[in-house]
Amino acid sequence: MTTLTLPRWFGRTRSAGSAPPPSRSKLRLGIPRVLNLWNTHQFWMGLLGALGFDPRNIVFSSDTSEEQGRQFGKGRGTVDCCYPVKCMSGHYGELVFGQKQKLDILLSPMIYTLPSFLSGHVAKTLTCPRVMAAPENIKAGFLKEGDAFAENGIRYCSPFVSLDEPLIVPKQLFEGMKDALPDLTREEMARAVDAGYKALHAFNDKLRKKSREVLEWCAREDKPCLMVVARPYHMDPGIGHEIEVDLQAYGYPILWMQYFPIDADLMDWAFGDDVRAGHVKSAFDIHDVWQSSYSSNTNEILWGAKVAARIPWIACVLRMSSYECGMDQPTYSPVQQIVERSGTLFFSFQDLDSTKPAGSVKIRVETITHYLEKYAADIINRKKAAMPPGCPLLPAA
Ligand code: SF4
Incomplete structure (x- = not known):
């Protein structure tokens, strides 16, 4: 006598055989x-x-x-x-x-x-x-x-x-x-x-808010900070070699250009005169310094140089770039010129590769801190004098 259960017992339902995802x-x-x-x-x-x-x-x-x-x-x-x-x-x-x-x-x-x-x-x-x-x-x-x-x-x-x-x-x-x-x-x-x-x-806003707090502290205390102008992956300790960390150890706050505060009041203070004079269309227009604005990180690097040149408490810009970077090559001169013409210190670490050039980084870091100790106060005062009154980083008078 055949039983009718066996065929069903061993039979496969539609989903059996292939494991469910x-x-x-x-x-x-x-x-x-x-x-x-x-x-x-x-x-x-x-x-x-x-x-x-x-x-x-x-x-x-x-x-x-x-x-x-x-x-x-x-x-x-x-x-x-x-x-x-x-x-x-x-x-x-x-x-x-x-x-x-x-x-x-x-x-x-x-x-x-x-x-x-x-x-x-x-x-x-x-x-x-x-x-x-x-x-x-x-x-x-x-x-x-x-x-x-x-x-x-x-x-x-x-x-x-x-x-x-x-x-x-x-x-x-x-x-x-x-x-x-x-x-x-x-x-x-x-x-x-x-x-x-x-x-x-939400993450970007949070970091920009933190950067603003740093800038407000610098403005209140009249202290210098440094800004890193580099590609986002230079934040990787194996790519940027933590040069900014070595400088932070001397007590200088560090800002990364990618997370600079872009609040309307600060942008208007920094770029408003240029916009009203027709030099640029907005605070984020970079055509005055960079015509072929196709590459995102390159555009941000140029904008970073512009904003660093304007903010008095950014007394020094650190430029980082990697060995064999064809994208950074044409930006070296404009970035350096924008920053230096404002009287801001400019130090460039080009051709970064797999190995940290520890000896030369140490010497350069000592040089940077020496210059900051000696000139930061003058740089801040000169840059302040070139900016309009009513800085939104300072408490309202
Ligand atoms: S060429 Fe320059 S921009 Fe392109 S991946 Fe390499 S380091 Fe980055």
Whole structure:
């Protein structure tokens, strides 16, 4: 006698056979801490949180170091170019081979445009072509003797994204991430993108507020501070070599140009006369010093020089750039001239590479602090005299 239960007992329901996709809160996702992730990381955190990832399962690779490159990136280099791109092999390798708990996804976005505060005032906000193409370059080193991602159970996800065009970002990220997240929907992505921008703006606002507090303290006490004019990834201790940290140890507050306060009252005080005289269209217009305003980080560097030249308590500008950087080359002279013509001290650390030039940095840091001790008060007074009355950084009289 046949039993009717057996066929059903061993039969598969529609969803059996292929395991259901793990809940996103269980997925582990790695992001290389490189390039323009330094200024957009909060967008990605906001986005992934809204998509259901547990923040504790989002892993950023460590700061760049030579050791990281030796241990995880050796033999995987595919391009000979600037160190901020080259070092990515070590970051990828750390995420693929160096995790105690394996990752499920490696997210390395190809960022084409950046959501800059100068957007709308400049021609474009493009990333450096090397930055945009870097994920493709570096990925190649992990595919040459077999697919290192697949062998480690990792889905490689590299969406192309124009972060300065919020209307097309949901479509771009849906297309770029749907293979890594099979149950993703377009509506869900639209909501997540919104959350990403909110997180990024909240973070930027918070840091700008902190910078304003620093500037207000300097104005109240008539003390100097320094401003770093560099690309966002020079904040990486392995790329910028913490030169500004060495200076901070002497008691000088440090501001990063990316997070300079852009409140209307301060912008009007700093640039209002130029706008009213017709030299520029707005406080964020840089056409007076930089005509080909296509590259986002380059535009911000030029704007940083302009604002540093105007704010009296910024007594010194630190310029950093990396060896073999074709984007920075044409900006060296204009940035230096803008800063120095205002009487502000200017020190440049060009050609930064993988190794910290510790000896020369030490000597230069001593030189900078010597000049600051000797001249900062005069610089502040001269710059104050050149500015209009009613500085909003000072308490109202
Ligand atoms: S801007 Fe310069 S340092 Fe940065 S990736 Fe491009 S070439 Fe390299």
